[in-house]
Amino acid sequence: STTESLYQQIGGEQTIEEITENFVYEIEYDPVILEYFAGSDIERFKQKLSEQLCMVTNGPCEYTGDSMSQVHGGMNITESHFNRTVDLLINAMNKAGVSHRHQNRILAELAPMRKDMLYK
Ligand code: HEM
Numbered sequence: 001s002t003t004e005s006l007y008q009q010i011g012g013e014q015t016i017e018e019i020t021e022n023f024v025y026e027i028e029y030d031p032v033i034l035e036y037f038a039g040s041d042i043e044r045f046k047q048k049l050s051e052q053l054c055m056v057t058n059g060p061c062e063y064t065g066d067s068m069s070q071v072h073g074g075m076n077i078t079e080s081h082f083n084r085t086v087d088l089l090i091n092a093m094n095k096a097g098v099s100h101r102h103q104n105r106i107l108a109e110l111a112p113m114r115k116d117m118l119y120k
Pocket of ligand 1: 033036037039040041044045048049052064065066067071072075077081082083085086089110113117
C-alpha cells in the first residue's frame with residue numbers, strides 16, 4: 001500500500017542487514033576503497049551504516065553515528081572514489097534483491113550527503 005514506508009517495501013531489517021553485509025563484502029574486494037578502511041572498526045561501520053539506511057528509508061531506527069562531514073573529513077575523497085563507492089553500494093543492493101525503483105529512492109535520500117564528503 002502507499003502508506004508502507006520504503007523500509008517496509010524493501011523488506012525491513014533483514015534487507016537492510018543484507019545490504020550492509022554485501023556492501024562490506026564489496027569493499028573488501030575493492031583494493032582502492034578498502035584502503036580507506038584500513039584503520040576502521042568494521043563492526044561499528046556496519047552498525048552505523050545499517051542505522052543510517054534504516055533511518056533514510058523511514059524505518060524505526062535512530063542514527064547514532066557521527067555526521068557525514070565529521071566521519072569523512074580528512075579523507076580527501078575524490079569524485080571518482082565516491083562514484084566507485086556508490087557502485088559498490090548498488091552491487092550490494094542488487095545482490096540483496098532490491099528493485100531498481102527502490103534503489104533509486106535510497107540513492108536519492110543519500111545524494112544530499114555527497115557534498116559533505118567530497119574533497120574534505
Ligand atoms: C554513499 C555514500 C556514503 C555513505 C552513505 C557513507 C556512510 C557512512 C557511515 C554511516 C559511516 C559510519 C559513521 C560512524 O561510524 O559514525 C561511514 C564511515 C566510513 N566511511 Fe563512509 N559513506 C559513504 C561514502 C564513503 C566513501 C566514498 C568513502 C571512501 C572512499 C567512505 C569511507 C568511510 C570510512 C573509511 C569510514 C570509517 C571511518 C572510521 O573508521 O571512523 N565513505 N560512512
